[in-house]
Amino acid sequence: MRSTRQRHCRPKHADKWPVGTIAAQLSLHHDVVERVLAQDGVRPGPHIKPRLVDPFMDFVKETWRRFPKLPASRLWAMCRERGYTGARDHFRAAVRVHRPVPVAEVFLRLSVLPGEQAQIDWAHFGKLAIDGGERPLLAFVAVLSWSRAIFMQYFLGQQVENLLRGIEAAFLVWGGAARILLFDNPKTVVLERIGDAIRFHPSLLRFAAHHRFEPRPVAPGRGNEKPRVERAIRYARHAFFLARRWRGLADLNEQALAWCMGEAMDRPWPDDPRRKVRDVYEEERGKLLALPENPFPTEERREVSTGKTPYVRFDGNDYSVPYTLVRKTLLVAATLDTVRVLQGAGEVATHARSYGRRRVIEDPAHIKALVQHKRRAREHRGQNRLTHAVPRTRELLERLAERGQNLGGSTSRLLELLDTYGPERLDRAVREVLAREVPHVHAVRQVLERDRAQKNLPPLLPLPLSEHARARDAQVQPHSLERYDALLRRPDTKEETP
Numbered sequence: 001m002r003s004t005r006q007r008h009c010r011p012k013h014a015d016k017w018p019v020g021t022i023a024a025q026l027s028l029h030h031d032v033v034e035r036v037l038a039q040d041g042v043r044p045g046p047h048i049k050p051r052l053v054d055p056f057m058d059f060v061k062e063t064w065r066r067f068p069k070l071p072a073s074r075l076w077a078m079c080r081e082r083g084y085t086g087a088r089d090h091f092r093a094a095v096r097v098h099r100p101v102p103v104a105e106v107f108l109r110l111s112v113l114p115g116e117q118a119q120i121d122w123a124h125f126g127k128l129a130i131d132g133g134e135r136p137l138l139a140f141v142a143v144l145s146w147s148r149a150i151f152m153q154y155f156l157g158q159q160v161e162n163l164l165r166g167i168e169a170a171f172l173v174w175g176g177a178a179r180i181l182l183f184d185n186p187k188t189v190v191l192e193r194i195g196d197a198i199r200f201h202p203s204l205l206r207f208a209a210h211h212r213f214e215p216r217p218v219a220p221g222r223g224n225e226k227p228r229v230e231r232a233i234r235y236a237r238h239a240f241f242l243a244r245r246w247r248g249l250a251d252l253n254e255q256a257l258a259w260c261m262g263e264a265m266d267r268p269w270p271d272d273p274r275r276k277v278r279d280v281y282e283e284e285r286g287k288l289l290a291l292p293e294n295p296f297p298t299e300e301r302r303e304v305s306t307g308k309t310p311y312v313r314f315d316g317n318d319y320s321v322p323y324t325l326v327r328k329t330l331l332v333a334a335t336l337d338t339v340r341v342l343q344g345a346g347e348v349a350t351h352a353r354s355y356g357r358r359r360v361i362e363d364p365a366h367i368k369a370l371v372q373h374k375r376r377a378r379e380h381r382g383q384n385r386l387t388h389a390v391p392r393t394r395e396l397l398e399r400l401a402e403r404g405q406n407l408g409g410s411t412s413r414l415l416e417l418l419d420t421y422g423p424e425r426l427d428r429a430v431r432e433v434l435a436r437e438v439p440h441v442h443a444v445r446q447v448l449e450r451d452r453a454q455k456n457l458p459p460l461l462p463l464p465l466s467e468h469a470r471a472r473d474a475q476v477q478p479h480s481l482e483r484y485d486a487l488l489r490r491p492d493t494k495e496e497t498p
Helices: 002-013 019-026 030-039 054-066 072-081 088-098 160-174 202-211 227-241 248-261 277-285 364-373 375-389 393-402 407-421 423-435 441-454 467-472 482-489
Strands: 117-130 133-144 150-155 180-183 190-194 197-200 214-217 272-276 300-305 311-314 317-320 329-334 338-343 346-352
Touching (some): 054 088, 072 088, 117 160, 133 160, 150 248, 160 202, 227 248, 311 329, 375 407, 393 407, 407 423, 423 441
Parallel strands (some): 117 180
Antiparallel strands (some): 190 197, 300 329, 311 317
């Protein structure tokens, strides 16, 4: 018995074998080996082998104590620089248990008074194809913190003017202004921030002074400080925007306002589900600040310059101005619908605003004056006018150029057809000619005349007149006869010869 016990215990004491290895070598069950070792006073335990990472554990723990968010991959690289030769996966598995566990942050429940606070934020709703371009579709969302009344309006940009337009529209709908407005920290609100030292956007400060509220940005990266507007955005995404159909931005904003004043107002009030948000909002409405009599100007004002051509560029598009203003510095004042170009205090051009990209918006009067001033540009101007009125004619002119046709004469004849039949009929005729693979101006004319004949209408016979002919048809201005009277009164200086 003694020899058997020694035979069982020797591998454990002398060779440091684990229990499993001893049982496998002696063909015994591991329970037998453990019982014999226990009788000899040996408590079997795991055989811990030294690891490559053990000499670096103090460094790992100290580094993580100083930098709790440092990733294990960076620690592995730092240990490699100090002599560690193990693989990264083994290193990450070994040090995982020593990673600092972040302490869950505890939040206080916000409590505000009626009319005291509103929370402001932007939300992205994808992109919108408009005027041949693409713009981001953003929702301005404002929430009264006490009653949870929601206001939402969609814009195609996040510039500071749109922010002010959204706030002003919310105040008008609510019938008053909150005393404190909570924001994030975008450049339209905060230009610079170091701790609690904040440099606000000057336009926002002027707007806040006009409406007598206090702008208050939350801490950077702390959206939890304005949870009511964050929840309102999530609510609007699934309760309003999903599966909704709308025609244009104006229609979408009309539906959004109806939803804010309807379904969103009739939802239960979170602080007391027995009451509606509408009832609580009516109580808060009387506590809001009164609005000023004069609205705050929210036009986008940009200083622009013209080059060699009479156009100014604003928001990615070119707008025409009188040709006398080339190489000048002008001012653009834009609303959501209109673009005005100013020189000093005078207005020199007005256009409907386009939200496309790289579009050319022209006033026919500007172009007519330029063409009359610069006759050499008439042929090129004719092609531009033609392709702007009927874009499909660009392809027709390219096909004519491939066939060696005279583009100047073709352009003139197409312009005659444009003036005679209008852009819609000319567009249909050009499409048909291109589809039939007969690109020729005469084919376009035949299609137009055929359509009129099918409707039993007489053919249109334009009578183009030159500038000289039109001038001859003008009313004749009689000349003064004073020159003839002067000739009769002049004395005869000739002497008769004898």
